[in-house]
Amino acid sequence: MKTEAILPYELALPARVIFEEGASKRLLAEAAAFGSRGVLAHSRSAEKSGALARILENKPHSLNVLCWRYRGGEPRLTDVEELRRVAFDFKANWLAGLGGGSVLDTAKAAAGLLTSDRPVVEYHDGTSLPQSAAPFLAVPTTAGTGSEATSVCVLTNPHTGVKKSFRHPSLFAKLVILDSLLLQTCPPSVLAASGMDALTQAIESFTSKYATWLSDQLASKAVELIASSLQPAYESPNTTHLKSLLTGSFLAGVALSHARLGVVHGLAHPLGARYGVPHGLACSVCLPHAIEFNRPAIGSKYETLCDLVGSDLLFFVEQLTLRLGIRSPFSGVPLRERDTIIEETLASGSTKANPRPVARDDVVWFLERIFNTDASQEQQTGR
Ligand SMILES: [Fe+2]
Structure with a gap:
């Protein structure tokens, strides 16, 4: 790419x-x-x-x-x-x-x-x-x-x-x-979930099909800053780490404003709204699956992202999520309003900016991963 x-x-x-x-x-x-x-x-x-x-x-x-x-x-x-x-x-x-x-x-x-x-x-x-x-x-x-x-x-x-x-x-x-x-008084769980939203936005705007040279500069710096400061800020919120995190979040915002996002945000909005899950948490759960899905479509940008975070990107995100104490609120939960979630994901402008085209079967694949379940049909046992 x-x-x-x-x-x-x-x-x-x-x-x-x-x-x-x-x-x-x-x-x-x-x-x-x-x-x-x-x-x-x-x-x-x-x-x-x-x-x-x-x-x-x-x-x-x-x-x-x-x-x-x-x-x-x-x-x-x-x-x-x-x-x-x-x-x-x-x-x-x-x-x-x-x-x-x-x-x-x-x-x-x-x-x-x-x-x-x-x-x-x-x-x-x-x-x-x-x-x-x-x-x-x-x-x-x-x-x-x-x-x-x-x-x-x-x-x-x-x-x-x-x-x-x-x-x-x-x-x-x-x-x-x-x-x-x-940010010094931000509760650690909020810092973690919102920081994962910022990291997701930085990665998605960097790999969006509407990315430009300008948005790449902003998004790549945002990935670097957030990846290096989120866990340290969560463990001990000192000024240097909080400043890096806030800078990274702002740069990611400017980048997404011009390059748009990707399928994580396409999924996170309907999932967050239907299950009452905070946005950053929904992004955290969807991000590893989207990295796996998009990897064949983003070519050398994957290696660039690995360089920016200092290890394999997928491994880094999975480890970071664990270290931030983030647990999936969806895993093992019955999948409700399946068709609505699929339709809203496909209609999302973020999904349309994803580097790899997303079809209905792909959304089913994501839902199976996110819910750890068979998403081929609606599940009747709702909460
Ligand atoms: Fe977001």
């Missing part, structure tokens, strides 16, 4: 990125440039860790800020509806997200659709998004989804269980603050 294009057909990035330890304290001083009223969406853990308090302590007096606590779990359309109603009623000029990918995706979507009178579900179902209504500011507290680097929002429809993304070039953050100190 050889990357031929130098640049993607369109290059789009967040407007401004601050990469500095402790810089999150300046969030509200920076936000004041976007208007005197704003909503700060945050995770429960950002409140518990004291990160939110430190940001509010440094609020300029002239600024009116409403804090909105995210309920937790994977982001749903109803979360976006609620946040945009809160922000609209508050007459917010801007929205900021302080948290993991779920908080950032929710705040990004709510900022984009702040003044739209259409239900969010219409956009999730395919209606083109309007120009973003309000500036979005991103402060990630985990290193994983790379949401701060993209114009993508991954959301689940709670009524149908469908998890998919929408995007618009105007959804890019106007300001990103990458403050590795915020």
